[in-house]
Amino acid sequence: MxxxxxxxxxxxxxxxxxxxxxxxxxxxxxxxxxxxxxxxxxxxxxxxxxxxxxxxxxxxxxxxxxxxxxxxxxxxxxxxxxxxxxxxxxxxxxxxxxxxxxxxxxxxxxxxxxxxxxxxxxxxxxxxxxxxxxxxxxxxxxxxxxxxxxxxxxxxxxxxxxxxxxxxxxxxxxxxxxxxxxxxxxxxxxxxxxxxxxxxxxxxxxxxxxxxxxxxxxxxxxxxxxxxxRPADRFVADFIGGANLIEGRITGRVERSATVDVGGVFLNVPDRPEAPEDVLVAIRPNAIRLDTTRQQEGLPVVVRKSVYLGSHMEYALESEVGELFAIDHNVAGAVAPGTDAVACFTETGMALVAR
CATH class of the missing domain: 3.40.50.300 (P-loop containing nucleotide triphosphate hydrolases)
Known part of the structure; x- marks a missing residue:
């Protein structure tokens, strides 16, 4: 046929x-x-x-x-x-x-x-x-x-x-x-x-x-x-794959990258030239890594919930900028609820979106 x-x-x-x-x-x-x-x-x-x-x-x-x-x-x-x-x-x-x-x-x-x-x-x-x-x-x-x-x-x-x-x-x-x-x-x-x-x-x-x-x-x-x-707005960022939406302020721009202050942590995010200084940063759950030694630079968090799903862990985190959701494939190093940690952010998995 x-x-x-x-x-x-x-x-x-x-x-x-x-x-x-x-x-x-x-x-x-x-x-x-x-x-x-x-x-x-x-x-x-x-x-x-x-x-x-x-x-x-x-x-x-x-x-x-x-x-x-x-x-x-x-x-x-x-x-x-x-x-x-x-x-x-x-x-x-x-x-x-x-x-x-x-x-x-x-x-x-x-x-x-x-x-x-x-x-x-x-x-x-x-x-x-x-x-x-x-x-x-x-x-x-x-x-x-x-x-x-x-x-x-x-x-x-x-x-x-x-x-x-x-x-x-x-x-x-x-x-x-x-x-x-x-x-x-x-x-x-x-x-x-x-x-x-x-x-x-x-x-x-x-x-x-x-x-x-x-x-x-x-x-x-x-x-x-x-x-x-590159989601255009908060609806698309949240609907496609889920994202943590955090308020931030752009403090500098270099070529195609913007430096954004999020709760005192400075993140390098792909820039949107039309974006104003006050922005929302969409952070994918798999862009967050937990440092329980608290030696690295990042956002202080408390692990509120830890869920084992076989291939990965899901974490609900409390922070000064609101609740965050994180996914980590390191199931062997699972972090228990109640643990103080630092949320570190990878270079990929972040975007600026319209408020």
Missing amino acids: SVDTKSGGVEFRNVTRRFGNVVAVDNVSFTADPGTLVTLLGPSGCGKTTTLRMIAGLESVSEGTVLIGGKDVTLLHATDRSVAMVFQSYALFPHMTVIENVSFGLEMSGFSRKDREEKAAEGLRLVGLAGFEGRLPSELSGGQQQRVAVARALVLEPEVLLFDEPLSNLDAKLRRRMRDDIRDLQQSLGLTSVYVTHDQEEALAVSDKIIVMNRAVIAQEGTPRDLYE
């Missing part, structure tokens, strides 16, 4: 969606380049699922333009758009076999039985389910059911494949495996994909570009590394 993605990009131009007096998506513009996977990320109610449904044609556009492959599809019905969606609930027919589920859309499109079976078998092979054709959905695991749903979408050979929280019903270990499988499949086929999730780790793992949404608008967009290392 071939998947043609030469003209499968998605573009939103000043798109708004209203439900009565409620604005679910407010003047949003973005592009998903052909062959890339773009994730819409944000908390519940931010507008990401409504945005996805407008790409699919399942929600109408109040204002603005939606283009797929350079073609204006704003007024086209869902069935007239070259898109396919993988739903959160899988939406498999329980009384149909696996191959009947996968070929259902092809039957509705008028393919012959032979062509349907050939395409469905190839779709199952792509997702690693060759040999499962005769099983019912109830005889499959959750991950296998999700693979069937992906195969059903792929056999339609869409220009754009849409994923609506596809892994939310799976356990943590299976989520990791399935997200890797989806990413590998998307890259091998070069299929333009738009993916919705509220899970920031999932978004970082699968995306070429992440669009962070908050309160119906785009808060920031960029590569996973851009958003993690």
